[in-house]
Amino acid sequence: MTTDRACTLTIIGGVDKDGSPDLVERLEMHRGEVIGIVGPTGSGKSSLIADIEQFAVGDTPSGRKILIDGCEPRAETRSDPRKKLIAQLSQNMHFLADMSVDEFLRMHAKSRGRSPDVAERVIELANTLTGEPVHPDHHLTILSGGQSRALMTADIAVISDSPIVLIDEIENAGIKKREALDLLTGEGKIVVVVTHDPMLALMTSRRVVMKNGGMVRVIETSPGEQKVCEDLAKVDDWLMDLRETIRRGEVVGAAT
Amino acid sequence: MKLVVLAGTPGSGKTSVLIHAARSLIRYGLRPAVVKIDCLWTEDDRRFERLGIPVAVGLAKDMCPDHYSIYNVDEMLEWASSQEADLLLNETAGLCLRCAPYPDRCLAVCVIDVTTGPNAPLKVGPLLTTADVVVVTKGDIVSQAEREVFRERILEVNPGCRIVEANGLTGKGAAELAELIRDGPEASDDMHLRHNPPLAICTLCAGELRVSKRHHRGVLRHLDGFMEYSGE
Numbered sequence: 072m073t074t075d076r077a078c079t080l081t082i083i084g085g086v087d088k089d090g091s092p093d094l095v096e097r098l099e100m101h102r103g104e105v106i107g108i109v110g111p112t113g114s115g116k117s118s119l120i121a122d123i124e125q126f127a128v129g130d131t132p133s134g135r136k137i138l139i140d141g142c143e144p145r146a147e148t149r150s151d152p153r154k155k156l157i158a159q160l161s162q163n164m165h166f167l168a169d170m171s172v173d174e175f176l177r178m179h180a181k182s183r184g185r186s187p188d189v190a191e192r193v194i195e196l197a198n199t200l201t202g203e204p205v206h207p208d209h210h211l212t213i214l215s216g217g218q219s220r221a222l223m224t225a226d227i228a229v230i231s232d233s234p235i236v237l238i239d240e241i242e243n244a245g246i247k248k249r250e251a252l253d254l255l256t257g258e259g260k261i262v263v264v265v266t267h268d269p270m271l272a273l274m275t276s277r278r279v280v281m282k283n284g285g286m287v288r289v290i291e292t293s294p295g296e297q298k299v300c301e302d303l304a305k306v307d308d309w310l311m312d313l314r315e316t317i318r319r320g321e322v323v324g325a326a327t
Numbered sequence: 328m329k330l331v332v333l334a335g336t337p338g339s340g341k342t343s344v345l346i347h348a349a350r351s352l353i354r355y356g357l358r359p360a361v362v363k364i365d366c367l368w369t370e371d372d373r374r375f376e377r378l379g380i381p382v383a384v385g386l387a388k389d390m391c392p393d394h395y396s397i398y399n400v401d402e403m404l405e406w407a408s409s410q411e412a413d414l415l416l417n418e419t420a421g422l423c424l425r426c427a428p429y430p431d432r433c434l435a436v437c438v439i440d441v442t443t444g445p446n447a448p449l450k451v452g453p454l455l456t457t458a459d460v461v462v463v464t465k466g467d468i469v470s471q472a473e474r475e476v477f478r479e480r481i482l483e484v485n486p487g488c489r490i491v492e493a494n495g496l497t498g499k500g501a502a503e504l505a506e507l508i509r510d511g512p513e514a515s516d517d518m519h520l521r522h523n524p525p526l527a528i529c530t531l532c533a534g535e536l537r538v539s540k541r542h543h544r545g546v547l548r549h550l551d552g553f554m555e556y557s558g559e
Contacts, residue, residue: 121467124471125492125499130498130499130501130502131497131498131499132497158471159470159471160470160471161471166469166470166473167441167442167444167469168444168445168469168473168476169445169446170445175472175473175476178445178476178479178480179476179479181479182475182476182478182479183475223470223472230472231471231472231475
């Protein structure tokens, strides 16, 4: 439904916190690509994601511009969720809405022009990502961090079926991150992931390095790094198994 | 003279949004003047003064602040003309959510804060339902899905409005709002309100301080919705 839109996402560099120009002057991302954003806390990773999310036209503190297929997006593309090209999984995962999971998902589906019946599938998918099952009648405000993030991940995959997906620090939530990324990358999407997590960072094809608010470098993931990523995936599976064993109240055996 | 009437729930970020928008308007070569209406006290005029634009304050004191804004519109427009402004930004202090201080010939802007929850748009009434532009603030505090649900709720009560997502801290959305203001209508000397103010015909309006229905006359609405006329 959205696959014929947004082939290229371009970031035109702006300035860092001191007003010096971004060393990366122009960055193009194509469909099917997963791109990382890395850098220390406060280096401007979330600001870069925010620039993309709101299709900055030089009107944010960084002065960056975001182009879709080489053009500035129109104002209604920037704001109408039915035309929205971007789905975002942010650090802000606490819900303030005073309604049930089912009611919320149905209303969100409506706002995106989808059938409210997809709510059931969102909950089903969310429950493949978290060890603590989410129930349709649960009140949103009582969900744990992991449940909220699992629900939002599934929501993005099913309801916010946008060609560009922005993910901000998915690793902090206690959900199955590799499955979550697989679910979000879907076919032909541009996925931008902010991360401190070595495995997620190395799952990308390129990563932008941020420093003092500016984009300073782009690193291509080397074959050597890809090998490290495969090893990390095994460690990650082991950790998830241990987590579930402990959650079930069982005794942990020796590593095999 | 273009007229913008900006209203919204307390603490929603009306002043911050307006300051960012005023900055963009100045960049477009317009000459805005600001009238800030408040109830008892304000120092927001100092924040506007830093922009170097004419600013005046009206304190409604013991008058309803919305009524006060409404019957003072001509005085505000005359003052703005005397300041050689071509645009009057009137920030109101609406509190009871029953009035909407928007004349027909203005750009009516309602500022509402997303942290008030998705049921809030249903509670705000004519302030929201008769606005041309609804500015949604504090969206960075909730998830994208919750912002979109909030937006859907606004469109349920005001299907024709233009929604602007803004951030009073970073200035996001200010340029978009400024464009809408630039293209907004000219005020006239024969303007009407878009929505009728509430019935203000009981003895509380005339200064009776005692509580309970037995002390009051006029049209009184019971808790169950029944309306009675008490008096001669």
